[in-house]
Amino acid sequence: MGHRSHPDAVTAIAALADTNRRSVYEFVLAAAAPVSRDDVAGALGMVRGTAAFHLDRLAREELLTVSYRRLTGRSGPGSGRPTKLYAPTVREVSVSLPQRHYDLAAELLAAAVDESARSGEPVQETLSHAAAQAGRAIGAEGALEDSLARYGYQPVREDDGSIIMRNCPFHRISKTHTATVCGMNLDLLAAATDVAGQSGSTAVLDPAPGRCCVRILPPPD
Incomplete structure (x- = not known):
């Protein structure tokens, strides 16, 4: 398997949208040591080929790493082929500056894929x-600007009363x-603005370099 230096975050998220594949991934995450296809198949009640399919898909997305080891403890002729083993790999550091929330993006995209599969909506x-x-x-x-700041948007109120976001929490995916x-972002910020009691304020797309693509406009005079 060739190594990709810049894996596509959206395809990795989509890979985890499948319920069975997510169960496989969670089992590998919880395991104390690298696991084999047989381990996964036995634990989750899957056919071995199905377990292998999901494990290899997760490995292609670089969510799992692959290694090979003889589980018999023997070596040399007659010792058998090495077993393919899978273990988690870290795709993101837990803290980044500026603040990112790829976990939220993953939850939204996975929920959207699941709902689309159930309802047939695009x-x-x-x-x-x-x-x-x-x-x-x-x-x-709570207060809109405080809430948005907690999610990494870095809201700044400008002289005209509008609010811009100095940071996009989903920056790498947005590129x-x-x-x-x-x-x-527009749907999220529009709903947050409505619920936070910003009567008459409107979230609009207003992309510019170095900030989020959404601006919250003040109520018209």
């Missing part, structure tokens, strides 16, 4: 619903999937 529509739901929860946490992430 993923873009279900993502809009998921982002709005998250925005309502964020807006209900390659701009329309998807900007739409997600």
Whole structure:
């Protein structure tokens, strides 16, 4: 398997949207040592080939690392082929500056994929619903600017009363999937603005270098 230096975050998220594959990933995360296909199949009640399929997909997305080891403890002729083993790999450090929230993006995208599979709605529509739901929860946490700051947006109120976001919590994904992430940000911030009691304020797309693509406009005079 060739190594990719810049794995696509969105395809990795999509890989985890499958319920069975997510169960496989969670089992490997919880394991005390690298696991084999047989380990996963036995623990989760899967056919070995199905377990292998999910494990290899996770490895392709660089969510798991692969190693080979003879489990018999023997070596040399007659010792058998080495067993393929899987272990978690760290894709993100836990703290980053400026603040990022790829975990939130992953939850929204996975929820959108799951809902699309259940309802038959286009993923873009279900993502809009998921982002709005998250925005309502964020807006209900308290004062709008304080709540947005907790999620890494770095809101700044300008002289005209509008609010810009100095940071995009989903920056790395937005570089390659701009329309998807900007739409997600707009739906989230519009819902947060409504719930936070910013009567008459409106979230609009207003992209500019060095900041989030959304601006919150003050109520019209």
